[in-house]
Amino acid sequence: NAGVTQTPKFQVLKTGQSMTLQCAQDMNHNSMYWYRQDPGMGLRLIYYSASEGTTDKGEVPNGYNVSRLNKREFSLRLESAAPSQTSVYFCASSEMGGGDQETQYFGPGTRLLVL
Amino acid sequence: AQSVTQPDIHITVSEGASLELRCNYSYGATPYLFWYVQSPGQGLQLLLKYFSGDTLVQGIKGFEAEFKRSQSSFNLRKPSVHWSDAAEYFCALKAAGNKLTFGGGTRVLVKP
Numbered sequence: 001n002a003g004v005t006q007t008p009k010f011q012v013l014k015t016g017q018s019m020t021l022q023c024a025q026d027m028n029h030n031s032m033y034w035y036r037q038d039p040g041m042g043l044r045l046i047y048y049s050a051s052e053g054t055t056d057k058g059e060v061p062n063g064y065n066v067s068r069l070n071k072r073e074f075s076l077r078l079e080s081a082a083p084s085q086t087s088v089y090f091c092a093s094s095e096m097g098g099g100d101q102e103t104q105y106f107g108p109g110t111r112l113l114v115l
Numbered sequence: 116a117q118s119v120t121q122p123d124i125h126i127t128v129s130e131g132a133s134l135e136l137r138c139n140y141s142y143g144a145t146p147y148l149f150w151y152v153q154s155p156g157q158g159l160q161l162l163l164k165y166f167s168g169d170t171l172v173q174g175i176k177g178f179e180a181e182f183k184r185s186q187s188s189f190n191l192r193k194p195s196v197h198w199s200d201a202a203e204y205f206c207a208l209k210a211a212g213n214k215l216t217f218g219g220g221t222r223v224l225v226k227p
Contacts, residue, residue: 004158033214040124042205042217043159058214090158102147104215106159 002026004107006091012113013081021076021110023091030096032074033058033104034066036087043090049074051096081114088112117142117210121218128196129226136191136221138180138206147209148189150180153220154202162204165189176200201225 007022025032030051035043035058045058047066055066063085065077074093078085088111092104118141128134140146147166151159163174170182180191189206206218 040219042119042121042207042219043215044217045214048214102209103149103161103164105161106151108158 004091004093004105006089006107006110008110009108010111012115013078014115015082017081018077018079019081019112020078021089021091021112022073023075023107024073025091025093025105025107026072027093027095027105028071029093029105030071031094031102032068033092033094034064034074034076035090035092036060036085037090037109038087046076046089081112083114086112086114117146117208117216119206119208119216119218121204121206121221123221124219125222125224127224127226130198131195134191134193134196134200134223136204136206136223138189138191138218140187140189140206140208142187142208142210144210145184148180148182149207149209149215150174150178150189150191151205151207152176152202153205159205162191196223196225198225198227 004025033048034046037043044060049055049068052071067075088109091107094104120139149164150162163172165172165182203220203222205220207215
């Protein structure tokens with residue numbers, strides 16, 4: 001089991017460029033999440049997908065869009081990148097059903113620099 | 116709204132010494148609480164979690180945490196720190212809905 005995988009690992013963009021961050025999980029989880037990590041602020045939820053076919057905004061959704069392609073894959077798109085989106089992006093997944101099943105497991109992250 | 120506070124941004128500890136990381140939360144009911152560790156350049160690894168029951172929770176790598184409802188705290192401890200414990204540690208709370216709220220993190224430096 002690879003767990004949660006993310007591509008790319010690193011990316012440099014110019015302001016205004018677009019890109020898509022890819023995430024896939026092989027744990028058959030229903031729920032998937034995108035977070036961004038900034039120094040001193042921990043991780044903040046951008047978007048999540050409770051189950052295939054559904055997506056919802058998190059704490060900091062502005063400037064992002066997501067697609068739940070299928071049960072395994074959840075992508076994050078920056079349509080017009082801004083320097084404020086320089087961050088480390090983490091994807092996570094979990095099961096549904098309450099209690100221990102809802103523990104989230106994280107990917108290795110994508111480091112994005114917007115110039 | 117729920118919140119998580121980690122009061123210590125940085126902690127320096129000598130190898131072999133004990134370590135305690137503080138975590139305070141704000142939430143109206145009993146939360147699910149987690150500690151994650153992030154080694155430099157890596158993703159987050161789950162150390163331990165509290166859902167209910169015994170308030171002293173054992174985790175991986177020799178870590179434990181104690182849930183204290185009266186103090187709204189979930190502090191992480193390790194009796195003897197190893198150099199490989201140098202990392203950033205995050206406390207997180209899962210409230211209603213399956214979304215995590217994270218603290219700002221505590222960076223641990225281990226001196227030889």
